[in-house]
Structures are given as C-alpha cells and as structure tokens.
Amino acid sequence: MSTSQIAFLKGHGTENDFVIVPDPDNAIDLPASAVARLCDRRAGIGGDGLLHVVRSAAHPEAQAMADAAEWFMDYRNADGSIAEMCGNGVRVFAGYLQRAGHVEEGDLAVATRGGVKKVHLAKDGSITVSMGRALLPGDGVTVSLGGRSWAARNVNMGNPHAVAFVDDLAHAGDLLSVPPYSPAAVYPDGVNIEFVVDRGPRHVAMRVHERGSGETRSCGTGACAVAVAAARRDGADPARTGTPVTYTVDLPGGTLVITERPDGEIEMTGPAVIVAEGLLDAAWLDTVLG
Numbered sequence: 001m002s003t004s005q006i007a008f009l010k011g012h013g014t015e016n017d018f019v020i021v022p023d024p025d026n027a028i029d030l031p032a033s034a035v036a037r038l039c040d041r042r043a044g045i046g047g048d049g050l051l052h053v054v055r056s057a058a059h060p061e062a063q064a065m066a067d068a069a070e071w072f073m074d075y076r077n078a079d080g081s082i083a084e085m086c087g088n089g090v091r092v093f094a095g096y097l098q099r100a101g102h103v104e105e106g107d108l109a110v111a112t113r114g115g116v117k118k119v120h121l122a123k124d125g126s127i128t129v130s131m132g133r134a135l136l137p138g139d140g141v142t143v144s145l146g147g148r149s150w151a152a153r154n155v156n157m158g159n160p161h162a163v164a165f166v167d168d169l170a171h172a173g174d175l176l177s178v179p180p181y182s183p184a185a186v187y188p189d190g191v192n193i194e195f196v197v198d199r200g201p202r203h204v205a206m207r208v209h210e211r212g213s214g215e216t217r218s219c220g221t222g223a224c225a226v227a228v229a230a231a232r233r234d235g236a237d238p239a240r241t242g243t244p245v246t247y248t249v250d251l252p253g254g255t256l257v258i259t260e261r262p263d264g265e266i267e268m269t270g271p272a273v274i275v276a277e278g279l280l281d282a283a284w285l286d287t288v289l290g
Contacts, residue, residue, distance in 0.1 A: 006285060008038075009096060009277040010045060013088030014270055015217035015253025019047040020096050026058040029289070032080025037288045038280075039078040044288075048216045049086060050076040051093050062111045069111035071097060077212030085114035085158040087220015087268050091127040094119045095272030114158025127272050131221065132158060133264035134228040139186045143193055145172060145179045152181070152193070153229040157266075159211075160191045161225035165233065169197055172207050175215035194222045196230065204230050205250040217253030224266050227258035238262045 006028060009020040019038050021028065030052060039047045052074035056062035062072035073093045075086050090110055097103045098121055108119040118130035135156040143152045143164045148171055150164040162181055166172065172179070172195040179193050190211040199205050206226050208219040227247040231237065236245045238260050246259040256270040 006280045007277065008045060008280055009274055010047070011051075011092040011096060011272065011274040012253070013091045013218060013220065013272050014251055014256060016049075016086075016088035016219060017047045017217070018089055018092055019045045019050045020053060020092070020274075021050060022053045022096070022100065024053070024055045024058065026054045028052075030076070031289075032076070033290075034288045035076045035080040036078065039076075039080075048078055048210065048213045049083070049089060050078075051089055051096070052076065053093065053096065056111045061113065065111040065116055068116045069109035071102070072111040075112065077210070078214075079212045081212045082113070083159060083212065085112050085117075085131075085221055087129060087131055087157075087222075087224060088218050088270070088272075089220070090117055090119060090129045091220070091268075091270060091272040092274075094121060094127055094129075095274060099274055112158070125271065126269055128267055128269040129220070131224050131266045131268050134225065134260075134266060136228070136232070137186075139183075141181055141183075141186055143179055143181045153225075153232070154186060155225035155228055157221040157224050159221055160187050160189070161194060161222055162187070162191050163194045163196060163226055163229035165196050165198075165229075167197065169195055169205065169207050171195065172209075175207060175209040177214075178211075179209055192219060192222050192225075194219070194226050196226050199248075199250060202230075202234075202246060203248045203250075207252065218251040218256070220256065220268055220270070223249040223251065223256045224258050224268055228260060228266065231260060239264055 056066040056072040120128045141152040152162040152164040155161045208222045
C-alpha cells in the first residue's frame, strides 16, 4: 500500500484521545517507533494511544475471535507498546465504525486482546461497553508519592490497576512518571495507577497514570477498577446482594457511569467524539516508517 493512501482520524472519549488508523485488511505495518511518532503531540498527530482498526480475520492475534466479532481493536499505548484493553478506546473505536458505516445503532461485538467486548450504541450518542468481570487478586500493594504512602487495591480489568484512595487529588503530583509502588513483582508488566477521592454517595473523582502514556484525561478500564474498588470499600458486592451497584466517576476529561451487575459484568457508559480526519503526509510517513 502506498503511504499516500494512509488515512487517519482523531477522536476522544472523555478527553482520552486517540489516533485512529483504519486498516481493515491489516496491510499497514505499525512498529512501536511509528506509533510513538504518530502519538507525539509536538511532532505527530498527538494522542494517548492509537486505535488500529482491523478485521479480526485479518489479524493473527484476533483470528480466533473472528466468528464472535468482525472487528479487532489493535490498541497501542502512546509509547508504541501493546496494551490488552482500553475502555475509552473501545467507545471511540465503536464510534468510528458507526461513522464509517460499518455498523449501525444497537449492539456490536469488538475483539480486543482482553477478549470480546459487547458494545451498545444508543440513539442519544452515548455508548455502553460491557467491560467483563473484574479480578481482585489478593496481593497487597503500596503506592508512594511525595513522602506519602497508600495501600492500594489490586484490580485487573483485562489490564492491571492499583487503586489508591487519597484525601486530595493534588497528592498525586504531576503523574508524568510512574508513581513508585511495591512490591514490584505484583505487576511484572507495569500497572495503571489511580488516585481517588470521594465526591458523594457512590460518586468519586480520580486521576490516573496510564502505563505507557503518563497522566491521561480519562481511563475507561481505570474508572471501572475504581468503581469496583470503591464498592468493595463501601461494603457493596452485587454477587453477594443480587443488586447492581452504580458509581459516577468524574475524570479530568469528563464523567463515566459504571455499573457492576450481580453476574459480575461491568458496564461503562460515556461519550465518543470524532474530531478530525485526513491523510498522513507521505514524505513524513516515509521517515516515520523507515
């Protein structure tokens, strides 16, 4: 494929922003270095990550899911590293598919490295993603920053999270670098770290350091992890009570609504916005792809 034919879009979900590269046949090679350049906010398009849009049947990592989901979200962090899942990314991915005419309002299945995710595109433009079940490993984790330390809840949403409840979100500092945590062996592949404060009954606010991206304006899997951690802290467990639990989670980029159901399924509802589309400059792209 000629580089002059490579299109891109830019989108965000509660200001967690992404470069979108449509590539149904998996014909574009995107090495980590190229992804990092595309996500660079000064030298590239800029984004917290990249959504490589591929048909499941065309991607070796997704072929086994092709019968369940036509489309595979090949997600990359801003540094080019591969990630299992991105909750805001799934909403933006689904929003792009609808904009491109590949899907309509209603239900949709999206393949990810974290499994097949069920998505519902509502008439009002909101998108709900069934994020799967949270795993709650019992490993004790401590997060430290600025001379303070907090016990953190280990939550896995298909990717790893450490959730720390703090008195003030400013205690998290600038979150440009990874906040120290221990023991390091609990997260051999790194971790997303959330700092959380209470805003009211079943209403919290958070900031997050995303693995491979630094602080981002929003993190969908992080919001789910925070809601589950808050529910357990508050003594709520839908599997035990048979009653769904819903938390409103405020992030710097907007608000997500997270519901945990008695069967353990977690649903995340929020917006997805496509803000621009265009073609990557061929000469620049040649230097990026080497």
